[in-house]
Amino acid sequence: MIIPTIADVMSAHERIAPYIHRTPILTSSYIDGQVGASLFFKCENLQKAGAFKARGAANAVFSLDAVSAAKGVATHSSGNHGTCLSYAAGKRGIACTVVMPRTAPQAKKDAVRGYGGTVVECEPSVTSREATFAEVVAQSGAEFVHPYNDPRVIAGQATCSKELLNEVAGLDAVIAPIGGGGMISGTCLTLSSLAKQVQVYAAEPDRADDACRSFRAGRIIADDAPQTIADGLRVPLKDLTWHFVKTNVTNVLTVSELEIVDAMKLIWKRMKLVVEPSSAVALAAVLKNSNVFVGKRIGVILTGGNVDLDNLPWR
C-alpha cells in the first residue's frame, strides 16, 4: 500500500491544471439560513466531464511514463470514473478501455465513447467483470487505474480541497459524500497536512452505509449489493481509502433516500445547479445534523452533475 503525501498533491495540481476547471465556490443565503451556518459549495458538478473524478483520472493518466502511456489505460466503472478516465486519456491522446456491464445505462456508454474511449461489455457479475478486465489488460498491457484505491487518484482528488482552502478562509469543517472513499481520502490528505484544525465529515446513504459501519467497527465491512439512488456511492472502501477514513475522519453521517432527493431538489431549485443524487448526500447530512454544524463555516463538496434529465427522482 502506497500512501500518497501532500507533496504528491502539490505535483498533481500542477500536472492536471491544464486539463481541469478550477471550479467555482458558490453560496446560498437561503440554505445558510436553513442550517444556521455558512456553507461554501465547491462545484465539482461543473468540473470537466461533470465530476471531480476528472482530477484523479487526469493525475493518473499524466503521471504515466511514455512507455506505459503508449499502452493506454483501462478500468472497470459504470460511473463517472470511466467517463473521466476516457476524458483524461483523450487529452493525452492515448487509448482508454472501460469494462462495463452490458446492462449499464446507454448514456454512460455514450459518455465514455464521446471522449474517445472504448467500452468493453461484460455480464453484470463480478466474475464476468474480472475475467473480461483481465483479458483486456493481458491483450493491451494497459495500465489499470482503479476508481479510488490508487494513490495517484487520491492525490488528484485531493486538489479539490486544496482549492477550497485557498479561496475560503477560516473553514471549520469539510463534508463530502463517501462511496469508495476517493474524495474523502483526498480531502483528509490535504486537510491533515495544510489545515489540521479543519474537521472532515463523510456522508453516505443509509442504504449503503458500509463506511459508517466500518468506521464504528474499526475495520472494513462491505455492503452486500446495496441499492440507493446515490448510485456513485454503492462501492465499498478498500485498504487505501480505509486508511484515511480511520485516521482522519471525524464522523460518518447517514441519510435516507428521501433526504437525498429533497437535498438534491433544494440545490437545483435554490442554487440553480444540476447535481446528481450522490452529490446531494453531503448537504442532506448537513441539513439533518444542523446541530453539529450551526454557527460554523463548512465546505460542502458537490461531487458531480451527471444525471438523466429524462428520469428525475421527482415528478
Next chain:
Amino acid sequence: MIIPTIADVMSAHERIAPYIHRTPILTSSYIDGQVGASLFFKCENLQKAGAFKARGAANAVFSLDAVSAAKGVATHSSGNHGTCLSYAAGKRGIACTVVMPRTAPQAKKDAVRGYGGTVVECEPSVTSREATFAEVVAQSGAEFVHPYNDPRVIAGQATCSKELLNEVAGLDAVIAPIGGGGMISGTCLTLSSLAKQVQVYAAEPDRADDACRSFRAGRIIADDAPQTIADGLRVPLKDLTWHFVKTNVTNVLTVSELEIVDAMKLIWKRMKLVVEPSSAVALAAVLKNSNVFVGKRIGVILTGGNVDLDNLPWR
C-alpha cells in the same frame, strides 16, 4: 427620457456590490465544438434571487433617498423583476408591493413573499393591472420601479457586461435574450462606452419577435399577446430600451420554440446549470447562426434560472 451613462453604470456597480453575486463565467468545450467558437457564459442564473434583474432592482432601491425609500417601492411583474425587487427592498428594509394577475403561478407569488414583499392581485387584464397599480401607488406613495424602461434599472443591468469585460479579454461579441430590452440596453450602454469594438446581438423567440420586427422597421412594433415558452421575453420594447436597440445592436436573431428547448436542455446536460427557457434563447441563436459566430469569442448571458422543476419542457 433620461438616458443612463457609463458614469451611472460605475456608480451602480459600487452601490449594488454588497447585494449581488459576482457571478462566475463558465465555458464548455463541448458547446464550443458544436459552434466552432469560444463561448463565455455569464451565469446570471446564479445571481441573487435567480436572475440578472437583481442588479437593476438593487440599483433602483439603493438609489432612493431616505424620504422616498420610506414609502417603499412598487411594480407590476409576474416574473423575475417582481421577485428581485422584493429581494432588493428586503435588503434595504423597505416595503415592496408587486401587482400580479391572480392567475400568476403560485411559485411566483411565493417568491415575492419569500423575500418579504407584498403581492396585490389584479384581474389578468391591462385595465385591471393599471387600475390596481394606480391605487397601490396612490395609497402608499411608493416609488414605481419599471421592470426595464427605467434608467436606474438599465444602469444596474449594465454591470453584468462590465464584469464580463473585466474577466474575458478579446471578446468579439456579446449576445443576450431580448424581451423588454433591459439587459440588452445595459449591455449596449457598457460596451458602447468601454469596448466599442464588441458587437451586441439580441436573441428572441420567433413567437415574440417584436424586437426583430422593430429593428427591421426602425420603429417600435409591439406584439399582440405573444405566446412563447420563454415567458420572460413576452414584453414589448419601450422608448428607453428602443433607444439602445436602434443605436447599438448589430442584429436581432430569432429562434423557434423547439430550438429554445433544445438549447435549454443542452445547457442543463453539458454545463450542469439550471436555466429558464428565456435564458437559453441566446445560445439557441448562436447554435442556429454558427456561421455568424464561428472563430469568434462570444459572451453569452444566461439571464436566469427560475423554472418550475416539476414541469420541465421535456418528458
